[in-house]
Amino acid sequence: MRVSPNSTRPLRWRLLGPFLVLAMGLALPSAGASKAWTAPAYQRTIGGPGHAGVYAWGAATAPDGSILIGDYWNYVLRRYSPSGQLLQTLSSRGKGPGQNSAPHGVAVDPNDGSVYLADMNHPDRRIVKLAADGSFVRDIPTYVFGVTVPYPYVTHIAVGPDGDVYAVSSHNVPFLFSSVLVFSKDGVFKRAITGVGTAPGQLGLIRGITVDSASNVYVADASKGLIQVFGADGSFVRTIGARGNGPGKFAGDMRGLAVDSANGWIYASDTQASQIEKFATTGEHLLTFGSEGTGPGQFGDGGRELTIGLDGNLYAPDFGNYRVLVFAPDGTFVRHFPDPVPDPPLGGFNQAMGVAVNDATGNVYVADTYNHRIQQFSATGSPVRQWGFRGSTDPYALNYPRGVTVEQATGRVWVANTRQGNVKTYTASGGFVSSFGSWGSGTGQYQLARDLVVTGNRIYHADSNNHRIVATDRKGTVLWTQPCGTTFIPGSGPGLLRGCTGVDVDSSGRVYAAAVTENALYVFNRNGTLLRKLTTLRTPYDVAVSGDRVYVSEFQGNRIVVLDRSLRRLGTFGSRGTGPGQFINPAALDIDGQGRVYVVDSLNERVQVFG
Numbered sequence: 001m002r003v004s005p006n007s008t009r010p011l012r013w014r015l016l017g018p019f020l021v022l023a024m025g026l027a028l029p030s031a032g033a034s035k036a037w038t039a040p041a042y043q044r045t046i047g048g049p050g051h052a053g054v055y056a057w058g059a060a061t062a063p064d065g066s067i068l069i070g071d072y073w074n075y076v077l078r079r080y081s082p083s084g085q086l087l088q089t090l091s092s093r094g095k096g097p098g099q100n101s102a103p104h105g106v107a108v109d110p111n112d113g114s115v116y117l118a119d120m121n122h123p124d125r126r127i128v129k130l131a132a133d134g135s136f137v138r139d140i141p142t143y144v145f146g147v148t149v150p151y152p153y154v155t156h157i158a159v160g161p162d163g164d165v166y167a168v169s170s171h172n173v174p175f176l177f178s179s180v181l182v183f184s185k186d187g188v189f190k191r192a193i194t195g196v197g198t199a200p201g202q203l204g205l206i207r208g209i210t211v212d213s214a215s216n217v218y219v220a221d222a223s224k225g226l227i228q229v230f231g232a233d234g235s236f237v238r239t240i241g242a243r244g245n246g247p248g249k250f251a252g253d254m255r256g257l258a259v260d261s262a263n264g265w266i267y268a269s270d271t272q273a274s275q276i277e278k279f280a281t282t283g284e285h286l287l288t289f290g291s292e293g294t295g296p297g298q299f300g301d302g303g304r305e306l307t308i309g310l311d312g313n314l315y316a317p318d319f320g321n322y323r324v325l326v327f328a329p330d331g332t333f334v335r336h337f338p339d340p341v342p343d344p345p346l347g348g349f350n351q352a353m354g355v356a357v358n359d360a361t362g363n364v365y366v367a368d369t370y371n372h373r374i375q376q377f378s379a380t381g382s383p384v385r386q387w388g389f390r391g392s393t394d395p396y397a398l399n400y401p402r403g404v405t406v407e408q409a410t411g412r413v414w415v416a417n418t419r420q421g422n423v424k425t426y427t428a429s430g431g432f433v434s435s436f437g438s439w440g441s442g443t444g445q446y447q448l449a450r451d452l453v454v455t456g457n458r459i460y461h462a463d464s465n466n467h468r469i470v471a472t473d474r475k476g477t478v479l480w481t482q483p484c485g486t487t488f489i490p491g492s493g494p495g496l497l498r499g500c501t502g503v504d505v506d507s508s509g510r511v512y513a514a515a516v517t518e519n520a521l522y523v524f525n526r527n528g529t530l531l532r533k534l535t536t537l538r539t540p541y542d543v544a545v546s547g548d549r550v551y552v553s554e555f556q557g558n559r560i561v562v563l564d565r566s567l568r569r570l571g572t573f574g575s576r577g578t579g580p581g582q583f584i585n586p587a588a589l590d591i592d593g594q595g596r597v598y599v600v601d602s603l604n605e606r607v608q609v610f611g
Helices: none
Strands: 042-046 056-061 067-071 076-080 086-090 106-108 115-119 126-130 136-141 154-159 165-169 179-183 189-193 206-211 217-221 226-230 236-240 254-260 265-270 275-280 285-289 314-318 323-327 333-337 354-357 364-368 373-377 383-387 403-407 412-417 422-426 432-436 451-455 458-463 468-473 478-483 500-505 511-515 520-524 530-534 540-546 549-554 559-564 569-573 586-591 597-601 606-610
Touching: 056 115, 056 314, 056 323, 067 106, 067 314, 106 154, 115 154, 165 206, 206 265, 217 254, 217 265, 254 314, 354 597, 364 403, 364 412, 403 451, 412 451, 412 458, 451 500, 458 500, 458 511, 468 500, 468 511, 511 540, 511 549, 520 540, 549 586, 559 586
Parallel strands: 056 106, 154 206, 206 254, 354 403, 354 586, 500 540, 540 586
Antiparallel strands: 042 606, 056 067, 067 076, 076 086, 106 115, 115 126, 126 136, 154 165, 165 179, 179 189, 206 217, 217 226, 226 236, 254 265, 265 275, 275 285, 314 323, 323 333, 354 364, 364 373, 373 383, 403 412, 412 422, 422 432, 451 458, 458 468, 468 478, 500 511, 511 520, 520 530, 540 549, 549 559, 559 569, 586 597, 597 606
């Protein structure tokens, strides 16, 4: 429930105020027994699966000239002809042999056409090897004792002329431990390039790799804003480019690299500037092309991995615009594919994670997370409009938004722009109003904040990656913060699902926060004093309070737990499945003025309504 300062929803218990004692084991007070509880009945479903035709991320060229594209959020590899005709779909979503949990980097053996994909989201953080026809060959474990500390995070891969596999293990959440791992084609670890630091030859945050015909290794060092070159023996050779603005410089985030050994050229994706920089492999800058936008030769939030076709053209996945761009060596735009671009349909979701209801109109707003947009539905569940696209600077640019709430007094829609670290406000019809916050761990900053709630002149934020609840005023000035949640589930690596993930406020001003990896529900008073911590839940993702009921979504339990205001369990509803009233990873919750419960059924890609 997203309460307004003038909420008339019933208050069925009496606040004891100063007599409420801070004690982990004390129940919150109750004014007698709650009314008998019965499970709410399933009423209807809003939305359904709605993916783009391709979420282009990884790229590689096969010996036959076909282009392999990692379709990131469709969980497949797609093989295209150089002209853009879809020839084959490989792999599928899953954790079994040959399947993937999101294909990051893609590489092809130039000798036999074997295909490698970096399956960083898999619990084993593996590299999957497929034969040229797509059949499964083997998994390559990426854990290397003493090197991948504290765990591997392999996102970019390349294959050298001798068939060796080069894998980047590097990420900035939560630690920076970078290395380049080298495996044989049989998956045997051979050697590594290591050493983190700021000096030439030391590694920063690496977001791209390629290998030339002489086994020289090129890495995109995003934290330094340049390309570092290492010889076949791993010794440092040179740097190419520099951080900054202008020809031959990188504005910020870097991603893909591709080397044209025959001509002595290397291309690099300057993702922050949505440009491609072209250099000689000796370091001389040759060309800059590309820009931000949706038109011919433009990128939506920059390019991803790059590959050189046998035709000499550069193939650049345009992740934000759901397509692949093709450029001639002189930077001239040639074409894009697929053509026309299959955008995600209105009313469809790709792992939506947030929901909010306007009590006055009945309109429902959904954070369509992996499609980087907010969708509005009518009170009957019909799609009305959408706004947002993948990006970082425009008022409508969104980056994996996971939280949405309605300010009931005004109808304004507030969005937790999760991967950008800010909060954006829109009118009820999607007009931009304001924004505050930035990425980080300091005051006024957020990391992977997943939920928020507006009540009166306050906003409460579930600042997940910073393991805290943050109270701010409506302009983002921080009033207080309190710890909430833990770092990660032991044995599973860091992941992005951690800390506090859900927050709500009851009509007496108490703040409830769900901590998914701690299996805990926190209750604070309005000033941030901890009143209670319940630890008998299973992966609680979100919490919503209505009257004398507290609803909690159990993300891995695939059900909704209902508590009274003393946090006594009244019952549950839902089970794992795909039918009405069933869930796979239920996430956000909201409750409208009529008591209807809205549940984001994230992996079934729908919102279910109960009443």
